[in-house]
Amino acid sequence: DTGVSQNPRHKITKRGQNVTFRCDPISEHNRLYWYRQTLGQGPEFLTYFQNEAQLEKSRLLSDRFSAERPKGSFSTLEIQRTEQGDSAMYLCASSSKRGGFSYNEQFFGPGTRLTVL
Amino acid sequence: RKEVEQDPGPFNVPEGATVAFNCTYSNSASQSFFWYRQDCRKEPKLLMSVYSSGNEDGRFTAQLNRASQYISLLIRDSKLSDSATYLCVVNFPSGSGNTGKLIFGQGTTLQVKP
Numbered sequence: 001d002t003g004v005s006q007n008p009r010h011k012i013t014k015r016g017q018n019v020t021f022r023c024d025p026i027s028e029h030n031r032l033y034w035y036r037q038t039l040g041q042g043p044e045f046l047t048y049f050q051n052e053a054q055l056e057k058s059r060l061l062s063d064r065f066s067a068e069r070p071k072g073s074f075s076t077l078e079i080q081r082t083e084q085g086d087s088a089m090y091l092c093a094s095s096s097k098r099g100g101f102s103y104n105e106q107f108f109g110p111g112t113r114l115t116v117l
Numbered sequence: 118r119k120e121v122e123q124d125p126g127p128f129n130v131p132e133g134a135t136v137a138f139n140c141t142y143s144n145s146a147s148q149s150f151f152w153y154r155q156d157c158r159k160e161p162k163l164l165m166s167v168y169s170s171g172n173e174d175g176r177f178t179a180q181l182n183r184a185s186q187y188i189s190l191l192i193r194d195s196k197l198s199d200s201a202t203y204l205c206v207v208n209f210p211s212g213s214g215n216t217g218k219l220i221f222g223q224g225t226t227l228q229v230k231p
Contacts, residue, residue, distance in 0.1 A: 033218075033219075040125070040223070041224075042121075042204050042222050042224050043204075043221045045218045048218060058218075091160060091161075104149040105151070108160035108161050108162065
């Protein structure tokens with residue numbers, strides 16, 4: 001399967017703990033995005049990378065959230081001192097201009113569902 | 118005002134019906150528009166892009182009205198398999214000129230019944 005993969009698929013943690021999620025984009029996609037989705041809402045933009053450069057971060061991304069893409073391939077999203085309000089599905093997407101696509105045609109991974117107790 | 122607004126529904130329609138979804142967006146500088154489909158507890162998947170001239174893909178027709186900042190999706194001859202949430206998606210360009218981020222609407226839920 002050459003789609004976007006995310007690990008873990010599910011994470012249950014206690015309030016105050018740190019968690020880290022990983023995203024592996026489609027091979028050779030140079031853009032990678034992180035979104036958060038809660039029940040009944042559409043995905044909410046968090047941040048995106050072009051290669052290893054983080055180009056934009058949402059104002060919603062508090063100081064407890066950090067994302068990296070050190071080698072321009074996989075990315076990690078870390079949440080420090082988790083709160084119950086962080087419970088959500090965290091989605092990763094990737095895109096490329098190759099093959100006639102535009103950057104805005106994004107391919108999503110299956111997501112990591114976070115539950116903070 | 119939300120950046121991308123949709124009627125959340127749900128829309129409950131019988132098989133074979135025609136159903137239309139509407140969406141409005143707030144950023145007049147937006148250049149790219151899409152409809153994504155999301156099945157229950159699955160990731161969103163691109164359904165179709167929306168072009169200024171309108172475009173059709175089988176039973177699905179998308180239209181864009183830039184003056185009114187309005188996007189629509191029409192589904193003809195609904196199938197049971199069309200049951201899903203349909204997300205209206207708009208790009209919000211950044212000041213630096215990058216293509217920027219995608220903003221998703223809340224989604225409109227469609228339930229097609231036999």
